[in-house]
Amino acid sequence: MLAILVCFIPSAPITYIAKPHVSPYPVSATNVVFRQYVPTSADMVRIDAKIDVIAAKTGVTASLMKTLVYNESRYNPKAKGDGHYVCTAMQTTNYGKITPSYGLAQISTCWHPEVSILQSTNEDFALNFMAHLLLKGECKQWTTCRKPAQGG
Secondary structure, X not given: OOEEEXXXXXXXXXXXXXXXXXOOXXXXXXXXXXXXXXXXXXXXXXXXXXXXXXXXXXXXXHHHHHHHHHHHHOOOOOOEEOOXXXXXXXXXXXXXOEOOEEOOOOEEOOOOOOOOHHHHOOHHHHHHHHHHHHHOOOHHHOHHHHOOOOOO
């Protein structure tokens, strides 16, 4: 059984087929609603190629970026996470509000209120944003970097 995903763009509906095992967390941004996006192997290859270019250009480790993208969003440019997180950043307008994270880099609306959902879900923007934060030594912004290494 396949789930059908419909993305509504003004005057142009587009239908995608998605596997039903993916959690249906809709993300709304302007006139677009994203549901059950399942990245294909071609999507992953394309995103990996973008990471390789950005890493080479910035000096960030490509393998770290790929690990972060996989662990944080499973290569889903439209991923929505941290739907339960209440913002603790008192200096932002989102303090005390539930603030999800979006996109490949899971950009937090709490800690980065200046970044729109549309920017967060744009592959190029998200990957460049991630590289910029990694260059500044800000890996701790992602859960992956805060978890202790497992095994041996």
